[in-house]
Amino acid sequence: MKIFSPVRISFAGGGTDLPFFYEKFGGRVLNATLNFGWHIELRKNPFKAIDIIFEGKRISFLEDEKQHQGDAFKIIRGPIKDFLPYKSGFFLTVKKDRPLLGLGSSGSLIVGLCNILSKFKGQRLSPRTIAERAFAIEYEDLGWLTGKQDHYAASFGGINIFHFGPKNVRVEPLKLEKKTKSQLRERLKIFFIGGARSFDLQKKLSEAVSEKKRLASLFKLREQVGLSAELLKKGDLDGLGELLNDSWNEKKKSNPSVSNDKIEKIYYLALKSGALGGKLAGAGQGGHMFFISKKGQEEKLVKRLQDFGVENVNFDFYSRRV
Incomplete structure (x- = not known):
């Protein structure tokens, strides 16, 4: 099987x-x-x-x-x-x-x-x-x-x-209109930036900030779930991209060590190349980043980041259960 x-x-x-x-x-x-x-x-x-x-x-x-x-x-x-x-x-x-x-x-x-x-x-x-x-x-x-x-x-x-x-x-x-899902697939760009797996990274990162500051950021990240869902339902991908930018900043507050110089350079370049916002996927320090591009700026964003040395990942959404 x-x-x-x-x-x-x-x-x-x-x-x-x-x-x-x-x-x-x-x-x-x-x-x-x-x-x-x-x-x-x-x-x-x-x-x-x-x-x-x-x-x-x-x-x-x-x-x-x-x-x-x-x-x-x-x-x-x-x-x-x-x-x-x-x-x-x-x-x-x-x-x-x-x-x-x-x-x-x-x-x-x-x-x-x-x-x-x-x-x-x-x-x-x-x-x-x-x-x-x-x-x-x-x-x-x-x-x-x-x-x-x-x-x-x-x-x-x-x-x-x-x-x-x-x-x-x-x-x-989350039930989205076909048009919204298609536009999301087109404007969402995923990149592999390299890095190595470390299963104790989450523990190390969690110790890098005080519990009070971490909790404050996590409460804000939780609030952004409802906001993100409403933006997706309305098909407001510009709003979603801007909210992702806020989310990334909160993620760094909850775990300052989640980022590094390379990630910050990629993020800055993405914003200068047509991205509205994005974030690093996972615990931090490497792996994949994804961005919501401004409409019509998708190719520019991909080319600029590829020229920087990161890999654009082709994808589609997957909806089957186990």
Whole structure:
């Protein structure tokens, strides 16, 4: 069997999906899934062995865990252990379309693994159950500081507002007119700026600012979810671009170390080249940036940033559930 698990971009509310915030105050995030991510294939093994090929590298699940200290091995091993026992062994192949840094890729991968392993065992799990199980594996079992939006985005697909509470999550699909969605796809430009994955980065960044300042910024980021949704519903992409600019400034207040000289140069160049606003996707320091362009300035924006050395990412929105 084969499955696909998408990654996402977050328009507003990122950070309010972290447990320390939503368990006390409630969080909200507006995000959208994209048509690239993880491809996972599972085939039954006539023997008891569980063999894994991750990005072309073969790994045996039964090998000593100390031999594999990499984050990728931990991500894959987590769901496999969580769904034990199995009636037979299997071959598991995992690959991605392209670099996914900053787009919720670890959460998406765990969702994909939970999805395919549950199907292999004959279980019918809802998108909500898969999202919660995947989050528990990453946050509790692996001990990584992560929010819930990645797991819910990959499980539900589409453009959604997720309302995170201490005991439940409410999913609010954002229904846009076809014209608005088409214009958003045309004027939204995503760029890969490079960088390396670090699962302890979120923890380091969270320690870079006082709790009082961080909370104040997170409250503002949460408020911007409703504003962003209303702008999208009205088709006001100019307003959305300007709000993204405000959101980026608030994100830097909540975590000053989220940016660096390279990111600031790219952002400044984008604004000078036709972007109304944008932000860095993910925890910070690298990965992907996205911008809303002024109408008619899309090609100029792409060319200027490509000349600077960053990669323009072709995409479409993805709306299927697990």
